[in-house]
Amino acid sequence: MRIGVHPNNLHLRLASAWPGAFAGLDPIFVPYSEGRDTAALLESGAIHFGGTGSTPPIEADARGLGVEYVAASAPRPANGAIFVRADSNLNSIADLAGRRISLIDGSFHTYLLARSLEGEGLALADVERVESGTRDSLAELLEGRVDAWVAMSPRLEKAIGHAGLRLIVRCGATIPNRSLFWSLARIGLSAAETAGIASELARIGSEIAADPVRAARLLAENDRGGTGADAWERVVRSRDFSVVPVDAAVLAEQQEEADTLFRHGHFDRAVAIGRPPEAVK
Structure with a gap:
């Protein structure tokens, strides 16, 4: 096998x-x-x-x-979240309209983002999806090259304690994962x-x-x-x-x-x- x-x-x-x-x-x-x-x-x-x-x-x-x-x-409710910079004026999913979102597109990240946006009357087309690939998504967010980041373990646990980040959605509130x-x-x-x-x-x-x-x-x-x-x-x-x-x-x-x-x-x-x-x- x-x-x-x-x-x-x-x-x-x-x-x-x-x-x-x-x-x-x-x-x-x-x-x-x-x-x-x-x-x-x-x-x-x-x-x-x-x-x-x-x-x-x-x-x-x-x-x-x-x-x-x-x-x-x-279900893995703790294994995904969406972060923004702590000093940004983005306080909710509704604020992501027109913004650049870093994620692994075609993974559960896409579904988490879609369901989160849908709850605010938005759609995937209302944001710009930025494929994270092998790039450092944390650095891209902190340096302002993207406006939000869909993160997962093990980087998620590090992000939760990062002073420069603010969590706006946890996976368990949105999808089974x-x-x-x-x-x-x-x-x-x-x-x-x-x-x-x-x-x-x-x-x-x-x-x-x-x-x-x-x-x-x-x-x-x-x-x-x-x-x-x-x-x-x-x-x-x-x-x-x-x-x-x-x-x-x-x-x-x-x-x-x-x-x-x-x-x-x-x-x-x-x-x-x-x-x-x-x-x-």
């Missing part, structure tokens, strides 16, 4: 270093740079499943790739394989929660950004690592996101979210 691992999916990142993880599936962990690459790697057969935020699988379905959802994390573990129909995972993946993700999640110090050390050892074990431990302790098989409620959340992004013009046509894996075997 070829399992895709990118730095922002902490569950699979930890699994790739966790003793005995996915042993029953003869795992090969395939590293790659970011969640938005998952669909292309699945399409090429380079990986058999991966884990991302909620938006990349919807992007894949918008391309007609036929997503099969395998499992879902618990789950991790989704998914494949494509063309990969042909069996019902037994999807059940095994979900079960193993849940088992590893329980072990991570039971030993956050060990999990933090593993994350720090492989951190290219220099985040230390103490900071990673705060991230691990703030997160619910439980995982469940995908059900109708999770698919309904995905459909709501797809419909929202379509309303905002992010997609040029409506996207229909697929059925749970067991319903298509």
